[in-house]
Amino acid sequence: MELRHFKAMNKVHDTSGYVTALEAFDSIPQLRELKVLARQRGGIVPGGSVLDIGCGFGLETLRLANEIGPSGMVSGVDISPDFIAEARSRAEQAEAAIDYRVGDAHDLPFAAASFDSVRAERMLIYLKDVSGALAEMKRVLKPGGRLALIEPDFSTNTINIGNRRLMRRIVDHETAVAVEQSWLPGPLAVALSGIGFNDIEIATRVLIFPQELGATYFKSIGVHAQEAGVISGVELTEWQDDIDRLRDKDQVFATIGYFLFTATAP
Known part of the structure; x- marks a missing residue:
């Protein structure tokens, strides 16, 4: 699984690895x-x-459906047809009435003022045009409707490798290629206010990767850096060996900062 593929998940034809990683x-x-x-x-x-x-594939959408209940309306949009197919299958198994559609965040397939609430998670970081997506969210929200956005500060990715300069080079390379918005939380509150959202609140958490997920992910971004010529083969071996040693002792400590923005539509 490569995070950069989330920029165009509609072009990924085997999403099984992404499903497993996202569930973890x-x-x-x-x-x-x-x-x-x-x-x-x-x-x-x-x-x-x-x-x-x-x-x-509807992990959070199903939770939303449980809270909204049968008298409410839950819709989900994703650019990946495979994800939507998996989401529909899971909704059917859970007997949840969810309206799933393949669609683009810049051109949502819904009328204006359709929803009481709109939410997105780890989506804006993969878009070049964040302002266009925010405008669409505002359009489909009812006046006074609520917006919730969960996004990472991708540049805060880190792992407890002793060679900090090597760690920084590898993470900086991944930050540059994997996402379009590597420091999205910084300007997001200003962008929301600028298009008319009110009552903006921010909450944060530092996420701690599970041992295996952290080791696998950080080893993989080392490979990406070596393939791009950012680090040498010797440095890649050092990087991966150090991570393996940490994993063998259950001592991998990998983290990333996440932010929740909530706001009210005008």
């Missing part, structure tokens, strides 16, 4: 805390209407 990432307690807080602050109430943009 979803289990991180600090991320779960932010998701709960997003539902609490994001206007998710029984009988309401909510849109999950960049819903993937």
Whole structure:
């Protein structure tokens, strides 16, 4: 799995590895805390209407459906047809009535003022045109509707490798190629205010990777850096050997900072 492929998931034809990795990432307690807080602050109430943009295969969308209940309306949009197919299958198994559609965050397939709540998670970082996506969120929200966005500061990725200069080179390379917005939380509050959103609140958590997920991910970005000529083969061996030693002792400590933005539509 390569994060840079999230920039165009509609072109990825085998998403099974992404499903497995995203399920592992979803289990991180600090991320779960932010998701709960997003539902609490994001206007998710029984009988309401909510849109999950960049819903993937529906991990959070199913939770939203449970809270909204049968009298409400839950919709999910993702650019990946494979993710949407998996989401529909899971919704059918859970007997959840969710309107899943293949669609683009810059051109949402819904009328204006359709939803009480709109949420997105780890989606804006992969877009070149964040302002266009925010404008679409505002368009489909009802006046006074609630917005909840969960996004990482990708530049805060780190792991407890002793060679900090090598770590910085590898992470900086991955930051440059894997996402379009490597420091999105910085300008996001200003962007929301600039297009008219009110009552903007920010919450944060530092996510701690599970041992295996952290080791696998950071070893893989070392490979990406070596393939791009950013580090040498010798440095890659050092990097991967150090991570393996940490993993063997259950001492991998890899983290990334995440931010929750909630706001009210005008």
